Amino acid sequence: MRPRATISFVALGLLILCAPFIQEKPAFAQDPSVKAAAQYEQRAKETVRGWVAAFGAADADKAASYFEPDVQFRMEAALNRNIETGRENARQQLRKLFDRVSRAAPTGSGPTVKGGTIQLLQTEAIGGSKEVLVITRRIDHVTINGHALRLPVGSFFRVNAQSGKIEEWLDIPLIAFNRNPPRLPAK
Numbered sequence: 342m343r344p345r346a347t348i349s350f351v352a353l354g355l356l357i358l359c360a361p362f363i364q365e366k367p368a369f370a371q372d373p374s375v376k377a378a379a380q381y382e383q384r385a386k387e388t389v390r391g392w393v394a395a396f397g398a399a400d401a402d403k404a405a406s407y408f409e410p411d412v413q414f415r416m417e418a419a420l421n422r423n424i425e426t427g428r429e430n431a432r433q434q435l436r437k438l439f440d441r442v443s444r445a446a447p448t449g450s451g452p453t454v455k456g457g458t459i460q461l462l463q464t465e466a467i468g469g470s471k472e473v474l475v476i477t478r479r480i481d482h483v484t485i486n487g488h489a490l491r492l493p494v495g496s497f498f499r500v501n502a503q504s505g506k507i508e509e510w511l512d513i514p515l516i517a518f519n520r521n522p523p524r525l526p527a528k
Contacts, residue, residue: 385473385500397459405432457482
């Protein structure tokens with residue numbers, strides 16, 4: 342038998358042997374647990390989108406309403422690298438942040454920071470019936486000492502799949518803060 346005919350014969354044989362296992366859709370996509378997980382993932386993404394909207398509106402009370410009472414959080418974008426706990430603590434920390442970046446914020450020591458819009462670019466979730474992990478990518482538009490900046494931020498959320506509340510939140514700038522950032526040459 343010629344090599345080409347042998348290969349074709351082997352391929353046909355494999356196709357016949359595998360035919361009972363071939364379906365229109367992958368078996369993974371038909372697994373009921375995957376469909377159930379997708380429902381929890383969608384709910385968690387909606388929770389996180391709601392939180393981001395409240396954060397963007399500088400509404401500490403609304404943002405805190407998305408948290409479990411014992412939430413763990415870190416707001417590195419606000420230069421707080423400590424892990425903090427508790428919904429009420431989160432509400433107070435958010436109020437401080439929002440007061441600092443509001444247009445009416447009093448000037449004091451340190452840079453003058455004004456908040457702007459929050460642009461949510463990407464939201465991905467994976468999880469199941471107990472918890473869902475959500476990762477976001479966003480751009481925080483801020484003005485620091487009169488210079489408009491687009492600050493890319495990555496956030497991680499762990500959402501309780503049953504309550505739909507955030508159990509853990511970590512905000513991390515996707516660029517390093519530099520006290521002496523490089524300057525573009527003047528035109």
